[in-house]
Amino acid sequence: MSIRSSFAEFAGRSSYWFLHTFMHGGSSLPGKLTLKLDPNILQSFSQKYDLVIITGTNGKTLTTALSVRVLREKYDQVLTNPTGSNMEQGIVTTFITAPRAKKKGLAVLEVDEANVPIVCRYITPKAFVFTNIFRDQMDRYGEIYTTYKKILRGVKLAPKATIIANGDEQLFHSKDLPNPIIYYGFNHEHHPAFNAPANTDGLLCPKCQHILRYHMRTYAGLGDYFCPHCGFKRPELTYSVTKLDKLTPTNSTFEIDGHQYTIGIGGLYNIYNALAAYSLGRFMGVAPEQIKHAFESDERVFGRQEIINVDGKQVTIILVKNPVGLNQVLDMIETDPQPFSFAFLLNANYADGIDTSWIWDGNFEKLATHQIPQYMTGGERYKDITTRLTMAGIDNVWHEPDLTKVVDKIKQMPTKHVYILASYTAMLQLRKLLAEKEYIKKGGMD
Amino acid sequence: MAKYYLRLAHLYGDLLNTYSDVGNIIALRYYAKQMNADIAVEVISIDNQFNPNDFDLALFGGGQDYEQLVVSRDLPNKKDGLARFINDNKPMLAICGGYQLLGHYYIGANGEKIPGLGILDHYTLSQDNNRFIGDITIKNPETGQEYHGFENHNGRTFLGKDEQPLGMVVTGHGNNGEDHTEGAIYKSTYCSYFHGPILTRNGEIAKTLLLRALKNKYPDADFSNQEALKVKPTF
Numbered sequence: 001m002s003i004r005s006s007f008a009e010f011a012g013r014s015s016y017w018f019l020h021t022f023m024h025g026g027s028s029l030p031g032k033l034t035l036k037l038d039p040n041i042l043q044s045f046s047q048k049y050d051l052v053i054i055t056g057t058n059g060k061t062l063t064t065a066l067s068v069r070v071l072r073e074k075y076d077q078v079l080t081n082p083t084g085s086n087m088e089q090g091i092v093t094t095f096i097t098a099p100r101a102k103k104k105g106l107a108v109l110e111v112d113e114a115n116v117p118i119v120c121r122y123i124t125p126k127a128f129v130f131t132n133i134f135r136d137q138m139d140r141y142g143e144i145y146t147t148y149k150k151i152l153r154g155v156k157l158a159p160k161a162t163i164i165a166n167g168d169e170q171l172f173h174s175k176d177l178p179n180p181i182i183y184y185g186f187n188h189e190h191h192p193a194f195n196a197p198a199n200t201d202g203l204l205c206p207k208c209q210h211i212l213r214y215h216m217r218t219y220a221g222l223g224d225y226f227c228p229h230c231g232f233k234r235p236e237l238t239y240s241v242t243k244l245d246k247l248t249p250t251n252s253t254f255e256i257d258g259h260q261y262t263i264g265i266g267g268l269y270n271i272y273n274a275l276a277a278y279s280l281g282r283f284m285g286v287a288p289e290q291i292k293h294a295f296e297s298d299e300r301v302f303g304r305q306e307i308i309n310v311d312g313k314q315v316t317i318i319l320v321k322n323p324v325g326l327n328q329v330l331d332m333i334e335t336d337p338q339p340f341s342f343a344f345l346l347n348a349n350y351a352d353g354i355d356t357s358w359i360w361d362g363n364f365e366k367l368a369t370h371q372i373p374q375y376m377t378g379g380e381r382y383k384d385i386t387t388r389l390t391m392a393g394i395d396n397v398w399h400e401p402d403l404t405k406v407v408d409k410i411k412q413m414p415t416k417h418v419y420i421l422a423s424y425t426a427m428l429q430l431r432k433l434l435a436e437k438e439y440i441k442k443g444g445m446d
Numbered sequence: 447m448a449k450y451y452l453r454l455a456h457l458y459g460d461l462l463n464t465y466s467d468v469g470n471i472i473a474l475r476y477y478a479k480q481m482n483a484d485i486a487v488e489v490i491s492i493d494n495q496f497n498p499n500d501f502d503l504a505l506f507g508g509g510q511d512y513e514q515l516v517v518s519r520d521l522p523n524k525k526d527g528l529a530r531f532i533n534d535n536k537p538m539l540a541i542c543g544g545y546q547l548l549g550h551y552y553i554g555a556n557g558e559k560i561p562g563l564g565i566l567d568h569y570t571l572s573q574d575n576n577r578f579i580g581d582i583t584i585k586n587p588e589t590g591q592e593y594h595g596f597e598n599h600n601g602r603t604f605l606g607k608d609e610q611p612l613g614m615v616v617t618g619h620g621n622n623g624e625d626h627t628e629g630a631i632y633k634s635t636y637c638s639y640f641h642g643p644i645l646t647r648n649g650e651i652a653k654t655l656l657l658r659a660l661k662n663k664y665p666d667a668d669f670s671n672q673e674a675l676k677v678k679p680t681f
Contacts, residue, residue: 135464143464143510198460198489199468209516211460211491323466354580355596357641360469387646387680388469391476 008038012096028085031092042088042122045095049079049107051123052280055116055151056131056166058325059273060086062265063131064110066277066295073281073290077105086112091119113147116154124158129280130165130172131272134220134324135201144171144202155179164279166272167237168222174206184279186223186272187240189216193228196221199361201324207232218268219331220324239279241271249316249336250307259288263295267332269325310439311411315418319427321353323361326421330363333419334370340417342367343376343410345403345426346385352423356384364392373414374398378406379426403429407437450483450667452659455501457524457544458509458517459489465598467507467541469643470652474503477645477652481672483660492516496524498531502659508542511555518547518560529565536662537634537655541644542599545630545637546570552601566632567606571622576600582618582640584628592616593648594681595640597628603639605630612638634658642681649677 012034019029034041054064061083068080081094091109098105111119113133119125130151133144148171155163159179165172167183193213196203200220203212205227217223226233243255249266256278263274274295281291308315316333320326333340348354377386378400389397400406403426410418422430434440456471471487478485485503490496509517532538532548546552547562552570554560582597593613602622605611611621612629620628621639629638636651638644645652653675660669 143512145510145512195460198456199463200460201463203460204513204516210493355598355641357466357469357596357643360466360472360643360646383681390680391472391646 002038002044004038005041005044008034008041009044009096011037012041012092016093016097028087028089028093030096031089031094034092034096035089040122041092042095042119045107046123047104048101049095049105049123051119051125052106052108052127052129052284053111053116053119053125053154054108054129054131054276054280055111055113056129057113057134057136057147058322059131059269059276060110062270063129063273063276064108066263066274067129067280068108069294069298070277070281070286070291071106071108071284073294074284074286075106077101077103079105079107081109083110086110087115088118091115114150116151117157118154120154120157125161127162127164127280127283128155128158129276130163130169131276132166132169132220132222133171133202134322136322148172148174152177162283164276164283166222166276167235168218168224168272170206170212170221170225170234171202173232173235181235182238182279182283183235184239184275185234185237185241186216186218187237188243190224191215193226196223205230205232218272219328222272239275239282241275244268244271247332247335249332256288259292261292261295266335267328269328308434308439310407310418310434312416313410313413313418314416315410315420317420317422317427317430319424320421321424323358326359326362329421330366334366336417336419338417339371339373339415340419341374341376341413341415342372343378343406343418343420344385344389345379345406345420345422345430346377346381347379347423347426347429348381348384349425352425356381359385359388362388364389364394368393372396376400376406376409376413378403379423404433406430407433407439448479448482448484450481450660450664452478452483452485452502452656452663453500454485454487454503454505455496456487456489457496457504457506457528458491458513458520459487459505459507460491461513461517462507462509462543464509464513465507465542465641466643467505470505470507470539470541470645473643473645473649473652474505474656477649477675477677478656480675481653481656481660481669483656490524492520496527496531498527498534498536501531502536502663503655504528504531504536504538506538506540506544506548508544514543514547515554515560517543518562521547521561521563525563525565528563532565532633532635534662535634535658537658538636539645539651539655540635540637542639542641545639546601546603548635548637549603549606552603566630566635566637567608568603568630568637570601570603572600573602578619578623578639580618582620582628583616584613584618584620585616586613589650591648591650593640593644593651595638595642595644595647597639598641599639603630608632612636647681649680653677 611627
């Protein structure tokens with residue numbers, strides 16, 4: 001390590017210690033300071049760590065958390081970054097504040113798609129894990145193809161790194177790369193050929209630009225796809241989900257290559273995250289029994305979908321930020337065997353996405369087929385979400401533009417189970433209110 | 447079963463689906479129900495023929511650059527049918543990319559000129575490193591109606607002499623940021639850059655399209671009840 005890097009690291013560590021000790025914060029500032037003093041600081045960590053980069057639109061955070069748990073079954077030193085610190089500054093902070101290791105450690109980092117080439121410029125990763133690429137309503141003019149190209153700019157700098165990619169995502173099979181590639185995916189069903197619903201992103205065959213067809217589709221454009229025109233099809237899978245045993249909003253039991261696993265979280269999309277972590281684990285030499293132990297030993301890793309007790313109501317707050325995620329959440333809550341009430345809190349600040357059109361891609365029509373006794377809409381754009389529900393044929397809706405009154409309304413819901421879907425800032429506002437009333441701990445967001 | 451039955455062609459609905467245009471179909475069905483009409487939707491994509499006699503309404507949405515490029519290559523196969531549909535005064539809603547593709551051409555992300563259908567007399571230029579993004583309100587000078595939407599486009603569209611704007615900009619950018627127009631009307635084809643989606647926030651436009659479709663298809667029926675339908679504000 002150069003003197004400059006050492007000094008920069010020292011300055012960053014000191015600022016982190018100061019911020020952490022006296023200001024109860026500090027995740028990107030120390031990284032920012034360190035980068036100012038030594039823009040090449042990341043390079044100095046390449047001798048100290050083997051790096052795995054986890055990237056993609058949805059599922060980065062849980063895939064990373066699960067992967068760390070899996071790898072800790074075998075490796076002593078596994079470093080990772082906290083949620084939200086997935087850009088350069090946050091990553092630098094992660095490295096400089098890590099406990100000093102005697103031998104080479106393993107860093108498993110969630111990296112924002114656009115930051116993949118930045119990180120790869122300094123540290124050549126041993127492996128990449130790709131989850132999926134969907135359209136995020138935050139920056140819809142950034143297209144799925146552009147996003148993948150950004151990631152590939154990083155891959156180009158690491159042609160020997162093994163790619164562990166979701167084989168059900170056709171984009172990850174669309175370019176010829178020199179890297180070794182391991183694909184994972186779902187292999188639990190096989191149907192006669194069918195088309196995905198028209199309102200699905202990325203249905204064009206990357207080789208001949210005809211519409212792809214499917215023998216199995218899990219959600220969005222993911223599945224066992226093929227092109228009837230040129231023969232392009234899903235690659236061979238190395239690891240696959242072979243059976244879905246039981247799905248509820250809080251638990252998923254499924255089989256990978258014939259062995260049963262349970263994770264303490266609902267949602268088909270989370271099974272993909274577990275499968276990705278499994279595949280990385282196997283690549284890194286972790287045994288299936290160890291992976292099972294990692295998945296099933298401690299449920300806190302799934303903290304994102306905690307159930308909050310509000311005077312006897314079991315309230316689940318779920319962040320929604322793009323159509324694919326929204327539809328997955330709607331699919332998930334549908335698996336609740338108990339009756340439930342449903343609320344949607346919608347804001348349109350920058351962090352929520354300033355265009356609320358994306359809610360129209362949500363399949364709310366399916367809710368109308370359940371006997372949901374009470375709906376509620378809230379947030380600054382409650383009118384938009386109310387119109388969406390109205391046009392889905394839903395009319396038993398309370399409107400509550402004032403979020404401070406939402407907590408009282410929750411208590412009046414007629415069911416024990418209450419699901420609250422919320423855009424990002426609406427979720428933060430609601431959590432703050434719940435913290436003030438001491439239903440959750442203050443600052444409880446990861 | 448409703449008394450009336452309309453068939454809607456969702457043009458390239460499996461490729462031009464980036465901006466939640468499907469919401470416009472949901473809104474059309476919602477208002478159609480109140481007008482005693484059902485709507486059957488069929489996606490007409492590449493590899494499909496478009497026969498104008500098969501449809502009473504059409505929706506032409508917007509997509510990503512790549513998909514729009516693929517669509518533009520397929521358009522010559524459907525040009526005659528679409529021209530007949532439009533010139534027969536059948537109602538069409540064209541949003542964003544669909545709007546641009548009805549005109550002579552637009553400029554793609556890499557500066558290339560991408561030919562459109564040229565059925566409507568507008569053309570679309572690009573702007574460097576800028577997009578018109580944000581909430582927008584316009585007012586139609588003839589009806590006095592105000593429309594609300596969300597715009598998000600790089601293209602700058604300039605109308606031809608046979609086209610009327612959908613409205614004049616009250617707040618926002620509109621077609622090109624210069625002449626204060628937004629969207630276009632030609633016969634019963636309504637074009638706009640509005641997302642939101644447009645018909646979910648502006649039920650009056652949905653009503654206009656549906657009335658036109660009904661009157662075309664059932665020339666002898668009395669639609670005075672449908673005309674009297676009050677559209678409640680949703681925005």
